[in-house]
Amino acid sequence: MTEHELVVIGGGPAGLAAALAAWEQGVRDILILERDNQAGGILNQCIHNGFGLHRFREELTGPEYAGRFIDLLRNTDIQIRTDTMVLDLTRDRVLHTVSPQHGCEAIQAGAVVLAMGCRERTRGAISIPGARCSGIFTAGAAQRFLNMEGYMVGKRVVILGSGDIGLIMARRMTLEGAKVLACVELMPYSGGLTRNIVQCLNDFDIPLYLSHTVTDIRGKDRLEQVVVSRVDENRRPIPGTEMVFDCDTLMLSVGLLPENELSRQAGIEIDPRTNGPVVWENRETDLPGVFACGNVLHVHDLVDYVSAESEQAGIAAAAYLHGNRPEGGEIRLVNGNGVSYTVPQRLHRGAESLELFFRVRNVYRDAAIRVLDGEAQVARFRREHMAPGEMESIKLPKVLLDRVKGDTLTVEIEPVGGGVLRSEASPLGDAPNV
Amino acid sequence: MDFDVVIIGCGVVGADCAYELAKYDLRLCVLEASNDVANGTTKANSAIVHAGYDPLPGTKMARLNVRGTAMMGELCRKLDVLYRNNGSLVLSLSEQDDAVLHSLYEQGLANDVPGLELLDREQTLALEPKLSPAVRGALFAPSAGIVNPWELCLALAETAVRNGAELRLSAPVTAIERTAGGFCLSTPQGPVTARYVVNCAGTCSDRIAAMAGDRSFTIRPTRGEYYLLDKSEGTRVDRVIFQCPTPAGKGVLVTPTVHGNLLVGPNAVPAGPDDTANTPAGMDFVRASALRAVPGISFRDNVRNFAGVRANSDREDFILEESAAAPGFIHAAGIKSPGLSAAPAIGPEVLELLRQAGLSLKQKETYIDSRRRVRFHELSDEEKNALIREDPRWGRVICRCETVTEGEIVACLHGPIPPVSVNGVKRRVGAGMGRCQGGFCGPRVQEIIARELGIDPTQVLMDWEGTWILCGETKGGTAL
Amino acid sequence: MKEIICITCPKGCHLKVDEESFSVTGNSCPRGAVYGANELRSPVRVVTSTVVVEPVGASIARPQNPDCLPRTSDACPYEGSGKDLPRRLPVKTDRPIPKGKMFAVMAEINRVRATPPIKVGDVLIPHVAGTDGNVVATKSLE
Structure with a gap:
């Protein structure tokens, strides 16, 4: 068995940032395990621009953003091992790995950062009825074919889901010569950034059908038609509203799921709302010495936030290795009115500060985020606009945290002016037909 | 001749x-x-x-x-x-069902079915604790x-x-x-x-x-529709769980699969000989029926729907x-x-x-x-390393959900009946059968098929003839 | 009057822009007025795409404009060694180009071929489609 101080599982943006942060804190024996044949993770296929505005104050493409971190890594002694799959993680931090170069190998880690990212929800996950023909792709799989392998998956395309990957693919497919007929969204609002609606759909006159879904898939061999229906307020298709599109491709952009099979095997507590581990404010899971960050913890909108969060995890892993472990009792974060989840879910009493990420359930204009210690208000933040598709974050300094007397902190949304624009459930919620 | x-x-x-x-x-x-x-x-x-x-x-x-x-x-x-010889239970959920169980039991004896046993409610729930509390008893068939x-x-x-x-x-x-x-x-x-x-x-x-x-x-x-659920649901029941048969068929069953998933279905409706589409009505029926026998099934963990024609x-x-x-x-x-x-x-x-x-x-x-056939993930570390030393491709995991390596895929492509499609590889080695349904490994499997069979990636099919995946290359490639 | 959605922040104000005077209503901040006027007067976009990677020996476009020479990053040493060349190289226009020229830019991108070694920022097409933008590599290839 080989030993390393810190092992980072995943060489995408989260893993790279966590490893670099730990290096800067003085950890010198760091190994990154990456299952693909290069570092950078999903950024390698996200060739569009728009990354890095927060982090680098300029607009980068995915490969450029990853390249910045890989360049930094080159100036360190951090080791990265590609083509390496972690098969198992034990509770005493032994990783069982397999790779073509090293075969099966067990690695004892002093600390572990989980940075495995997420995967796409599939046709099966939302149980779309219809034929079992070819021509149905998750947007990410189509993106890999198009941007990395250089192949077109079809010529006439309908996109289900208005998440950012779907919108970005609408533009990419159009620029490469395909006809994108429609983007169909189950919810009454888009799951993607407004900027992408404008620049990926409106620029190319691609219609966006809100409150619609795909109700039938037709085609004996390859996809020939999809049927799109309007849905009612309970997201049930309304008979008689069917539209038929002649197309050869249906692209699914219907949500992402953190990939926590390793975490589950290790018995790490998973939050059913995020599908990621339950973590403390330093991103440590309930298994001491194991930290989590990036999309394996909760699905982010912006890679800039992934990097920021992962640096926290890297710093905390370094502190753990240096013997600085947080003490103090547990304060639990509670999802109040309008909040669908928070990360972290736990806080040590006496913590230095708390940066809290969360998502709201509804679209709000002019609302306030309130943090409550029992009935007492600890902090209040005004927001002009909030939506389920946009992750919110607030920071609480030590001076406020030290005033907390109870065992819980509740985060809730208080509509102020315009109030709740729409009151539908979060798009991260249940599948439509289940 | x-x-x-x-x-x-x-x-x-x-x-x-x-x-x-x-x-x-x-x-x-x-x-x-x-x-x-x-x-x-x-x-x-x-x-x-x-x-x-x-x-x-x-x-x-x-x-x-x-x-x-x-x-x-x-x-x-x-x-x-x-x-896996895991046995089956036919559940009784009503008084009429009790009578059906008895006649099935008699019929089974007449057919020389070994080991049949009628179980009462407690015996049934002791075998399968996650069944509906409404269960009244069951016919246990150990040979299933x-x-x-x-x-x-x-x-x-x-x-x-x-x-x-x-x-x-x-x-x-x-x-x-x-x-x-x-x-x-x-x-x-x-x-x-x-x-x-x-x-x-x-x-x-x-x-x-x-x-x-x-x-x-x-x-x-006759078409039957199914749900295939994630392995996280695969231990909800250990045996094949039937409800009492009706004239329309054996009814909706709930069972683990040999791969560790949970399979739920089928309904039974007349169909064309190759009509394997899923329908909202069929899927609703299957879901509702299954929940009568096993109420806790989490259909949110569905991996795939399919339909078969009998x-x-x-x-x-x-x-x-x-x-x-x-x-x-x-x-x-x-x-x-x-x-x-x-x-x-x-x-x-x-x-x-x-x-x-x-x-x-x-x-x-x-x-x-x-x-x-070599099932890589079932081997010991020593056996795995022996394979990897011989050919490093045995160490490259292609399908991360089911832990299928490139070595297994290459081996099946040179087997006695080589597959010509992505699903053909899936049926032989399991790549793409898991929770991501080939989202990650599909393109890589396609590349390996093309390489090993010496064909262009655009010629690799999803499954049967006509199920093309790629229509051509970007930048003025062949078919565009 | 043309109605457009403002993208300067997530609020997504619905702006009304006068096609002659470029005056803007419906904005809730000054940035919206600027965006609305520009978007109507001279909308611009960054185009991202890929170019075909060809093995050594094929024609290669090297940097022609010294201002656009490669930046710091060398080719990534962590690429899987021994792996075949990737089939496509990601590229972008190094500044926004007029929106109406997106497909003309694509036509030029589709014709060009790239041969390694290539560094991030290498110019593959200077002044693409008659604009002042260059098509540059967004990834290094050894």
């Missing part, structure tokens, strides 16, 4: 016939319409080995079901097919089990091929002519002549019979006979449920029918009656 015997259709029935016939000194050929074996009913069914209490006593179905189920374990062991149906078919067909049978894929029979002493079958690959023909054409077997001038039966294809016919029993209209033409048709369970016994039955029809049979001196 090109062949002594031609088998039409390489589903599990055709494959078992080939497996049995390949034991004899015969010129043997299997014609399969699709581009792969196991590509019809065999790949989309409940994957259950039934105990045999359902068929009416005295039928071929009853006899062959019980015999086939008894043969299944040894066959799967010999040919390295995933099989679960199997990988397409692997069984593949293993039988591979063994036949390794023992000299010729398999022609993408060879649909389009016409049949009677000739002196046999038949001439037209296929797009040219005519094939044979002294005897075995019709194992599944949902198309009535059309094949009609080509030979036999209109004595009609296939009434070759029901206008006759009550299996059609296993020499055609009256065309002597020398043997039917193994109308093989509805429990056809998979009966399959190991159908080959020997067909052999006997051929013998009676005048085929002289001489056993081969050597017959390879075994098959091994």
Whole structure:
């Protein structure tokens, strides 16, 4: 068995940032395990621009953003091992790995950062009825074919889901010569950034059908038609509203799921709302010495936030290795009115500060985020606009945290002016037909 | 004559016939319409080995079901097919059900089903604690089990091929002519002549019979829809859980699969012979029915829906006979449920029918009656490392959900019946069967297929003919 | 009057822009007025795509404009060694180009071929489609 101080599982943006942060804190024996044949993770296929505005104050493409971190890594002694799959993680931090170069190998880690990212929800996950023909792709799989392998998956395309990957693919497919007929969204609002609606759909006159879904898939061999229906307020298709599109491709952009099979095997507590581990404010899971960050913890909108969060995890892993472990009792974060989840879910009493990420359930204009210690208000933040598709974050300094007397902190949304624009459930919620 | 015997259709029935016939000194050929074996009913069914209490006593179905189920374990062991003898329960959820259980029990005894037991509520819940609290009792059948149906078919067909049978894929029979002493079958690959023909054409077997001038039966294809749930649901029940049968069929069952998933289904509605679409009504029905027996099933963890078409016919029993209209033409048709369970016994039955029809049979001196396939994730670290040292591709995980390595994929592409599609690889090694459904590994599997078979990636299919995946290259590539 | 959605922040104000005077209503901040006027007067976009990677020996476009020479990053040493060349190289226009020229830019991108070694920022097409933008590599290839 080989030993390393810190092992980072995943060489995408989260893993790279966590490893670099730990290096800067003085950890010198760091190994990154990456299952693909290069570092950078999903950024390698996200060739569009728009990354890095927060982090680098300029607009980068995915490969450029990853390249910045890989360049930094080159100036360190951090080791990265590609083509390496972690098969198992034990509770005493032994990783069982397999790779073509090293075969099966067990690695004892002093600390572990989980940075495995997420995967796409599939046709099966939302149980779309219809034929079992070819021509149905998750947007990410189509993106890999198009941007990395250089192949077109079809010529006439309908996109289900208005998440950012779907919108970005609408533009990419159009620029490469395909006809994108429609983007169909189950919810009454888009799951993607407004900027992408404008620049990926409106620029190319691609219609966006809100409150619609795909109700039938037709085609004996390859996809020939999809049927799109309007849905009612309970997201049930309304008979008689069917539209038929002649197309050869249906692209699914219907949500992402953190990939926590390793975490589950290790018995790490998973939050059913995020599908990621339950973590403390330093991103440590309930298994001491194991930290989590990036999309394996909760699905982010912006890679800039992934990097920021992962640096926290890297710093905390370094502190753990240096013997600085947080003490103090547990304060639990509670999802109040309008909040669908928070990360972290736990806080040590006496913590230095708390940066809290969360998502709201509804679209709000002019609302306030309130943090409550029992009935007492600890902090209040005004927001002009909030939506389920946009992750919110607030920071609480030590001076406020030290005033907390109870065992819980509740985060809730208080509509102020315009109030709740729409009151539908979060798009991260249940599948439509289940 | 090109062949002594031609088998039409390489589903599990055709494959078992080939497996049995390949034991004899015969010129043997299997014609399969699709581009792969196991590509019809065999790949989309409940994957259950039934105990045999359902068929009416005295039928071929009853006899062959019980015999086939008894043969299944040894066959799967010999040919390295995933099989588990986990037993089954038929639940009673009402007073009427109690009576049905009793009659099934009696019927099972008449069919010589081993080990049947009627359980009361407590015994039932002790075996399967996650069943509905409304359960009143159950019929326990210890001989029932679960199997990988397409692997069984593949293993039988591979063994036949390794023992000299010729398999022609993408060879649909389009016409049949009677000739002196046999038949001439037209296929797009040219005519094939044979002294005897075995019709194992599944949902198309009535059309094949009609080509030979036999209109004595009609296939009434019946579609059943399923949910396949994530492995996180795979331990919700340990045995095959049935509800009481109705005239429409055996009803919706809930069962673990040999891969560790949970399978739920089917309904039963009339359909076209290749109509494998899922419908909102069918899916709603399956979900609601299953929840009556096992209330906790989390359908949010669905991985995949599919539908299969069963070759029901206008006759009550299996059609296993020499055609009256065309002597020398043997039917193994109308093989509805429990056809998979009966399959190991159908080959020997067909052999006997051929013998009676005048085929002289001489056993081969050597017959390879075994098959091994490497399942990487089941090996010990030492065994894995030995493989990786020999070829590093054994260490490269392609399908992360099911831990399938490049070595396994390459091996299957050079096996006795190489796949030509992404799903063909999936059926052989499991790549893409997991929770991401090939989202990550699909493009890589496609690349490996193209490389190993020496074809362009755009020629790699998802499954059967016509299921293209890529329409061409970007930047002025071939097809755009 | 043309109605457009403002993208300067997530609020997504619906702006009304006068086609002659470029005056903007419906904005809730000054940035919206600027965006609305520009978007109507001269909308611009960054185009991202890929170019075909060809093995050594084929024609290669090297940097022609010294201002656009490669930046710091060298080819990534962590690329899987021994792996075949990737089939496509990601590229972008190094500044926004007029929206109406997106497909003209694509036509030029589709014709060009790239041969390693290539560094991030290498110019593959200077002044693409007659604009002042260059098509540059967004990834290094050894």
